[in-house]
Each structure stands twice: as structure tokens, then as C-alpha cells.
Amino acid sequence: MVELLAPAGDFEALKAAVLNGADAVYLGGKEFSARQEAGNFDKNEIVNAIKFCHAYGVKVYVTLNTLIKDEEMERALEYASFLYEQGADALIIQDYGLLKLLKENIPDFEIHASTQMSVNNLEGVNFLYSQGVKRVVLPRELSLKEIEYIAKNTQAEIEVFVHGALCISFSGQCLFSSILGGRSGNRGRCAQPCRMLYSFDGDKKYILSPKDLSTIDCIDKIVKAGVKSLKIEGRMKRPEYVATVVSAYRKAIDGIADEKDKEDVVKIFNRGGFTSAYLFDNIGPEMMSYENPKNWGVYLGKVVGKKGKFIYIKLERDLNIGDGIEVFGKGVGVPVNTIYDEKGAEIKKGQKGEIVKIYFEKAQIGDIIYKTLDIKLIEKARKSYEGKDVKKVPLLGRFKATLNGMEFEVEGSKKVKVTMDGVEKAISKPTTKERIIEALSKTGDTPFYFENIDVFIEDNLMIPISKLNAIRRQAIDELLDKIQGKRDKVNINISFKNKEFKVIPKIVVKTGRMDVALASLKSGADLVFFGSDLRIDKGDIENLLEYKEKVFPHFPDVIIEEYDFYKDKAKRLYALGFKKALCGNLGLYKDLIDIGYEVYLDKSFNILNSFSTLFLENEASYLSHELNMGELKNLISNTDRKTMVFVYGRTRLMISRHCIIGSSKGYFKKSCPNACESKIHYIKDRLGEKFLVVTDYYCRSHIYNSKKTIMLEHIKDLLNLNADYWILEFLEEDKDQVESIVYAYKDALLRGINKDFSLSKKAKEILEINKNNITKGHFYRGIL
Incomplete structure (x- = not known):
């Protein structure tokens, strides 16, 4: 049976989800959650949420789906152990280091791999399953055919998004918010720069802002594809949204959704329709x-x-007092407090076809008006999870009282029996069965109601109402405790491996252009990772076979329909004598290991802690661009694996399966004139910053920072990190610039080893040429 999985940003939203038909909910705590701006749940609220959901037979998945720093890892594990002990049904995670420690410390805890893990092919899914992950949340970018292929060829459970906001970037591969403002999407604090206005060739629009996803019309096809769980996005949304959308999708799954349900989904929230x-x-x-x-x-x-x-x-549609309206495109709106007919008489409601008069000072003749809040829909949604008529869970009760005391047995999905004293011999009026049933049936705001209570009471007994209330409360509390599903306490063990020796770092270049590779080697680069599917890059690593001791293939981060191509290429290159590789994709990683490569992990693995360097077999790990100097040094000292740090280049801000250039210019697919071929395009933000847009051969868009990271002035700090490799990434530089830059870093490194931290003439020239275009990234600021 397919699962309907609903979001819960707070307890009201959780109730809305459960009472409208969700089979499971996902929620976050106050820490380590990818939606830090949601209300979220403290520990006590999580316990109550588990009790409430389990009473209805609904599962609770808790998100711990952010990247975690070394100094936070013990606290994260303690939090995970708390969730396990309190009966949470599964943990949703992003961090590979956390996965490693969870399997070592709490092996029985069910783990779901967040979409933030960027697992985009069958091989990646199967590898995670082999590592103890029960479920994988697939990227929103996959087609139904791709989803079906994965779902029907893996033992892992597959979860897909069916409704809600879309990220334009592959989740887990977006640094846009992080680099621009320090608010990291990988830490749950995305500022959504994709929803901002940009200009492209002078045309201003919301180039990076997608509509929300809706699949209500094709749920049957998705279910048929073999997925286990249908996920609704929306932990930032209000409870009325959750109630409306969950209700509609419950009906769609059950085959009873009608046009009114679909219209309600549009009314509650849309960005110009759905996609x-x-x-x-x-x-x-x-x-x-x-x-x-x-x-x-x-x-x-x-x-x-x-x-x-x-x-x-x-x-063009009905208008009610309490609705909210807005002038389209101007961002100004008002609540509708009073409605008048065309002649000025006050009316309770405006009907389709009528002309009505309302207060709206900032609106002008000719403006298009949208209704952004439908009060009737809001009231309907609230009614589904508030008030006396909400759905409750039936219980059976058996009550027995003698002069020796009373017992109350309550049975639902679990059974409890409570005994209590307090029974007295009646002096005048004995307590009746009817009075007992009335007192025991008052379940209040608990999730339950009594379908039936059998009562046996000896003659001529009196039981105070306070005692009946007490035994009822105790029975329901104990039932909730039992339903909660508490587990035994676990002990956490965490230790770091220490790197006690000093290293002399090697200069490593990452490129996909032949001229850059040759220029880098000429200028003293120790290693070159060569390979790219970017259209601006030209060259084949097979033509660099004579340099196979220094030049190694690089395989990209996102690999979907081209998987077999890269796997075959990896086999061919290994046979030619290339024995090492830089890998950005989890699925291909396993094949590279099986082929025999020594694998270097690319930055797409989001390595933010030392435990992530140990999760996979690897020659070295490219550390996250989101770490500052202190965190880098700490991580490097805490692992015995080799590490790589970024010292030059443009940080890639996102990768998208959406063709930004073709879509924005009005040509797409068959009519596309390949305007992106061998050319870098730019989008410009409101501050005038120009971000490079480069496409690959699969029509994906790669957006790069407007500024270059250049660390030539900070060689002393770089050496102090004790990293094994310094990475220089080249994008648009010509071969002469590459020669100068590689030489400058090589020279600065040699000087630094000799405690000479002065800048060479070449280094000064590079800094002068780029003086208005330099950033230090997160080296000195970091992220929260």
C-alpha cells in the first residue's frame, strides 16, 4: 500500500495532516532540521507528536537532514538517540558522517536518505541500501520513467515528492544562499535567492522561480511506478494548507477526488498554476x-x-467578507472587510458576474485582481482539525468495581489495565452504570472516544466522580505511553582519528579543457583532474595519456541518463592506465571502486565533518566550500584521511536540470539554436552582480559565483590547515592566465614552506587584475 507522507511544521499542522488522511508525517526538531524557519518541535512536543500520531496509526519521521560540523556531531547523535528511545519511526538524514555513526551506534534505527543527499540514479540508491538505508527520497528532477526504473530494480523503499515548492537546483548541490548571504540551504537556512528578480540580456523576470509541483491528476501513474511513499512538501506552510492538500491527495489516492478538491488545492496556494x-x-x-x-x-x-x-x-468568481485580494504583479493587497453592490448598498457576498465596490486605495482602473485568501476554504480546512467533530480513534472499555477497588481496561491498538482504590459503600444513592459510563466517556482533547464501555459494579457502591475521572485519565495516559513505542536507552560512542603529522600540500588543478591542463602542468601543477560535460570545455583525457601519472579523470556530480556512458568510459580509461579518479557521484563511486580506481571524493559529497571523510573508501576528500578556516583545520586534524581544500576559482552556486538560457529566451528543445554552445552567459541580480551560466551536454545549467575565490594573500593560513591538496578550479581563464595563476600558487607555497609569506610580482599582478572581483568565500566567515 502506498504511503501518503505529509509535512508538519508545528503541532497544528501535524493535527491537520493526521486528521485529513496522512499515513505518515515528517517533522523537524529545533536543531539539525532543513527548515529552520518552520515552527518545529521541542523535545516535549516531539513526544506528544509521536503519541498523537501513533494513536491514529500514523508514522512519525523526524528530519535530521542538515550537514553537521565536528563539534556538533555528539549532540546530533544524542538527539538521534532521544528520538529512537521515544519511538520515532525513522530518521531522515543528509550527512554521510552521521549515517556512519548512526549505523555504528543505533543500528536498529530506520534511516531515510533525504533528497539533500543528491542520489540521482539506481546505483546510488542500491549503494545506500547496502549501507543500511531503508528508504531513499529521489530528486524532484527525475522523470516518471527514471523513477520507475529505480523503484522496480531496488530493494530500497522509494519516496518521491508529489506536491509543493520546487527547488530549481538539485537539492544538496545549491550554495547560492550560502555564498551570497551566509544562509546555507544545507543547514536549513536558505534565503531563497532563486525567488529574486534577475535580468538576462536586459529582460528582467523571475528567471529561477519555478511553479509548485502538483501531481494530483496523475497519482495513479506514480503509484503504478512502484514508489512506496508520496511526499507533500510544506513544513513552512500554515495548517490550513496542510489540511487542504492532504485531504485532496488522500482522495486522489483513494480514487475519489473531484474537481472541487483540485480547485481547493489551487486556491490554497499556487504560483500561476502548477507544474x-x-x-x-x-x-x-x-x-x-x-x-x-x-x-x-x-x-x-x-x-x-x-x-x-x-x-x-x-x-469572475464569488467574493466573501474575510477574503484577501491583491493587485497582480504589484505586491499590494487588502483584506475584504466590507462589500457593497454597484449602487452602494452593503451586501454580505459578491457573486460571479456582479460588479461590487470595495475599499482598495492603491488599486487603479484596469488592474487585475486576484483572490489570494479564500476565507470559506480556510474555515473548511480549520474545521477538519479543530472543534468537536474532528475524527477520533475508537476505544473499548471494560470497567469493574467492587468494595475492594476498581479496574478499568482500555483497548485500542494496544491494551492497558488500571486499578485504583476509592470505592465506598453507598450511604444513600449508589453510583449508577449510566453515571460511570458518562464520566469515563469524557475523553476531552485526547485522540480517542469510547465506542463502548462494559460496566460491572457490585450493588450499593459509591464512587466519587473525581476517582472516575482519575482512573480514566490514568488509563488513557498509559495507553498513549504504550502506543508511543518507547525503546531501550542507547549509549553513544564517538571518537576522532587524529592527524598528527605535517604535510606539504600539492597543487591540484580541476579543468575540462586541454589547453588549461597543459598550461597547468607546464607551470608546476602536481595533479590535474580532467573531465567535464560543460559545453565550454574541450578536450579528451585520452590525448593526455603520456601524463597519466599526473592527470586523472574527473567524473561529474549529477549522472542520470548518461550513467552507462560514464561507466563504460571509466572502464576504458582504467584499461589505458589511468588508475585514480575524482568522483562527484555516489552511484558511480561504487563502480569506480569495483573497477579498481583510487577514488578522490569531489565537493558534491558535502563533506562538512571528519566522519564523512571516513564513510567511503577514498584517497582524499574535497572539503565543503562552506567551512571556515577554524572548522577546516579542526576537521583535518580529526581525520587520518587525506583532504583537499579550495584555494582558487569560482564556486558553483547551483546545478539545475532546467535550461535557464533556452527557456528565458523563448526557444527550447527543437527550436533551440544552441546559443549556449561554447559560450558563457550571465544573469544579473538587483545589485548588478553578474553570475556565470554554463550549460552541459545534457542541457543542465551550472551557475557560478560572480566573484573568484583567490587566497594568494593567505598562504600562511592555508599552510596552517595542514591539508594535503590545494585545489584550483578554472572555468573561463585562458591558458596564459592559467600559467600565471598556477605558477603564483606554486611559488607562494614554496615561499611559505620557507616561512617567507611575501607576495611575488606575479601574485601581485593577479590580485591587481582581479581586485574588484575577489572573495574569500567562507574562509573567514563560515555558516551558522
Whole structure:
């Protein structure tokens, strides 16, 4: 049976999800959650959430899906052990180091791999399953055919998103918010720069803002594909949203959703309609909400007149007092507090086809008005999880009282029996069965109601109402405790491996261009990782066979339909004598190991702690761009594996399966003139910063920082890290610039080893040329 998985940003949303038909909910705690701006749950609330959900037979998955620093890891493990002990059904995680420690410390805890892990092919899914991961959440970028292929060829459970906001970037591979403002999406603090206005060739629009995903019309196809869980996004959304969307998808799964349910989903939140994303095709511009990145609501009508601060609207749908309305595209709106008919008489409701007068000072004749809040829908949603008529769980009760005391047995999904004294001989009026049933049936705001209570009581007994209330409360509390599913306490053991020796770092270049590779070697680079599917890169590593002791293949981060191509290429290159490789993809990693490569892990593995360097067999790990100097030094000292740090180049901010250039320019697919071929494009933000956009041969977009990281002035700090490799990444530089830059770093390194931290003439020239285009990234600021 397929699972409907719903978001819960707070307890009200959790109730909304459960009472509208969710089979499971996912929620976050106050720490280590990828939605830090949601209300989230403290420890006591998590316990109550587990009790509430388990009472309804609903599972609880807790998100611990952020990257974790070394100094936080013990606290994260203690939090995970708390969740396990309290009966949480599964943990959703992103961090590879945490996965390693969880399997060592709490091996029975069910683990789900977050979409933030960026596992985008069958091989990656199967590898995680072999490491003890029960379920993998696939990227939103996959097609239905790709999902079906994975689901039907793995023992792992597969979870897919079916509704809610889309990231334009592959999740886990976006540093846009992090690099620009220090708010890391990998730490749950994304500032959503993708929802900002950008210009491309002078055309300003919301280039990076997709519509929300909706699959309510094709749920049957997704279920047929073999997925285990259908996930609704929305831990930042209000409870009314959760109630409305969960209810509609519950009905869709059960085959009873109608047009009214689908209309409600549109009304509660949409960004100019919905998209099926990449499920059936890469639809390019049709996926995007170029005009407005926020909730559009539904079209209400046009302003046909204005008098003072009041406007006249020709209604295309009903309008109620309490609705919220907005001028499309202007970001100004008002609540509807009073409605007048065309003649000025106050009315309770405006109906489709009528002209009504309402207060809206900032609206003008000709403006298009949207209804962004439908009060009737909000009231309907609230009614589903508030008030007296909400769904409750039936219980059976058996009550027995004698002069020696009373017992109350309560049975639901579990059974408890409570005994208590307090029974007395009646002096005048004995307590009746009816009075006992009335007192015991008052379950209040608990999840339960009594379907039936059998009562046996000896004659002529009196039981105080306070005692009946007490035994009822105790029985229900004990039932909730039993339903909670507490587990035995676990002991956490965590220790670091120490790197006690000093190293002399090697200069490593990462490129996909032949001229850059040769220029790097000429200037003294110790290693070159060569390979790229970017259209601007030219060259084949097979032409560098004579340098196979210094040049090694690089395999990309996202590998989907091209998997067999890269696997075959890896086999061919190994046979030619290339024995080492830089790998960015978890699925291909396993094949590279099996082929016999010594594997270097690329930065796409998001290595933020020393335990992540130990999770996979590797020659060295490229450490995250999100670590500052102190954190880098700490991590490097805490592992006995080799490490690589970034010292020059443009940080890639995101990778997207969406073709930004073709979609934005109005041509796409068959009509595409390959404008991106061998050319870098730029998008510009409101501050005038220009971000490089490069496409690959699979029409994915790679966006790079507007500024270059250049660390030539900080060689002393770099040496103090004790990293094994310094990485220089080249993108648009010509071979002469590459020669100068590699030489400058090589020279600075040799000087630094001799305690000479002065800058060479070449280094000064590089800094001068780039003086308005330099960043230190996170080296001195880091992320929260």
C-alpha cells in the first residue's frame, strides 16, 4: 500500500495532516532540521507528536537532514538517540558522517536518505541500501520513467515528492544562499535567492522561480511506478494548507477526488498554476513562474472603476467578507472587510458576474485582481482539525468495581489495565452504570472516544466522580505511553582519528579543457583532474595519456541518463592506465571502486565533518566550500584521511536540470539554436552582480559565483590547515592566465614552506587584475 507522507511544521499542522488522511508525517526538531524557519518541535512536543500520531496509526519521521560540523556531531547523535528511545519511526538524514555513526551506534534505527543527499540514479540508491538505508527520497528532477526504473530494480523503499515548492537546483548541490548571504540551504537556512528578480540580456523576470509541483491528476501513474511513499512538501506552510492538500491527495489516492478538491488545492496556494516538473518531459519555460514568485491565488476580476479610495470590480468568481485580494504583479493587497453592490448598498457576498465596490486605495482602473485568501476554504480546512467533530480513534472499555477497588481496561491498538482504590459503600444513592459510563466517556482533547464501555459494579457502591475521572485519565495516559513505542536507552560512542603529522600540500588543478591542463602542468601543477560535460570545455583525457601519472579523470556530480556512458568510459580509461579518479557521484563511486580506481571524493559529497571523510573508501576528500578556516583545520586534524581544500576559482552556486538560457529566451528543445554552445552567459541580480551560466551536454545549467575565490594573500593560513591538496578550479581563464595563476600558487607555497609569506610580482599582478572581483568565500566567515 502506498504511503501518503505529509509535512508538519508545528503541532497544528501535524493535527491537520493526521486528521485529513496522512499515513505518515515528517517533522523537524529545533536543531539539525532543513527548515529552520518552520515552527518545529521541542523535545516535549516531539513526544506528544509521536503519541498523537501513533494513536491514529500514523508514522512519525523526524528530519535530521542538515550537514553537521565536528563539534556538533555528539549532540546530533544524542538527539538521534532521544528520538529512537521515544519511538520515532525513522530518521531522515543528509550527512554521510552521521549515517556512519548512526549505523555504528543505533543500528536498529530506520534511516531515510533525504533528497539533500543528491542520489540521482539506481546505483546510488542500491549503494545506500547496502549501507543500511531503508528508504531513499529521489530528486524532484527525475522523470516518471527514471523513477520507475529505480523503484522496480531496488530493494530500497522509494519516496518521491508529489506536491509543493520546487527547488530549481538539485537539492544538496545549491550554495547560492550560502555564498551570497551566509544562509546555507544545507543547514536549513536558505534565503531563497532563486525567488529574486534577475535580468538576462536586459529582460528582467523571475528567471529561477519555478511553479509548485502538483501531481494530483496523475497519482495513479506514480503509484503504478512502484514508489512506496508520496511526499507533500510544506513544513513552512500554515495548517490550513496542510489540511487542504492532504485531504485532496488522500482522495486522489483513494480514487475519489473531484474537481472541487483540485480547485481547493489551487486556491490554497499556487504560483500561476502548477507544474508536473520533469515527470513526463523537460517542459522548460512552462515550469516557471516568471511574472510572480509568490502565491498568485485565483483570478477574481478586473478593476472597472474607481471612486476615491474605493474600486469597482467585475467579479469572475464569488467574493466573501474575510477574503484577501491583491493587485497582480504589484505586491499590494487588502483584506475584504466590507462589500457593497454597484449602487452602494452593503451586501454580505459578491457573486460571479456582479460588479461590487470595495475599499482598495492603491488599486487603479484596469488592474487585475486576484483572490489570494479564500476565507470559506480556510474555515473548511480549520474545521477538519479543530472543534468537536474532528475524527477520533475508537476505544473499548471494560470497567469493574467492587468494595475492594476498581479496574478499568482500555483497548485500542494496544491494551492497558488500571486499578485504583476509592470505592465506598453507598450511604444513600449508589453510583449508577449510566453515571460511570458518562464520566469515563469524557475523553476531552485526547485522540480517542469510547465506542463502548462494559460496566460491572457490585450493588450499593459509591464512587466519587473525581476517582472516575482519575482512573480514566490514568488509563488513557498509559495507553498513549504504550502506543508511543518507547525503546531501550542507547549509549553513544564517538571518537576522532587524529592527524598528527605535517604535510606539504600539492597543487591540484580541476579543468575540462586541454589547453588549461597543459598550461597547468607546464607551470608546476602536481595533479590535474580532467573531465567535464560543460559545453565550454574541450578536450579528451585520452590525448593526455603520456601524463597519466599526473592527470586523472574527473567524473561529474549529477549522472542520470548518461550513467552507462560514464561507466563504460571509466572502464576504458582504467584499461589505458589511468588508475585514480575524482568522483562527484555516489552511484558511480561504487563502480569506480569495483573497477579498481583510487577514488578522490569531489565537493558534491558535502563533506562538512571528519566522519564523512571516513564513510567511503577514498584517497582524499574535497572539503565543503562552506567551512571556515577554524572548522577546516579542526576537521583535518580529526581525520587520518587525506583532504583537499579550495584555494582558487569560482564556486558553483547551483546545478539545475532546467535550461535557464533556452527557456528565458523563448526557444527550447527543437527550436533551440544552441546559443549556449561554447559560450558563457550571465544573469544579473538587483545589485548588478553578474553570475556565470554554463550549460552541459545534457542541457543542465551550472551557475557560478560572480566573484573568484583567490587566497594568494593567505598562504600562511592555508599552510596552517595542514591539508594535503590545494585545489584550483578554472572555468573561463585562458591558458596564459592559467600559467600565471598556477605558477603564483606554486611559488607562494614554496615561499611559505620557507616561512617567507611575501607576495611575488606575479601574485601581485593577479590580485591587481582581479581586485574588484575577489572573495574569500567562507574562509573567514563560515555558516551558522
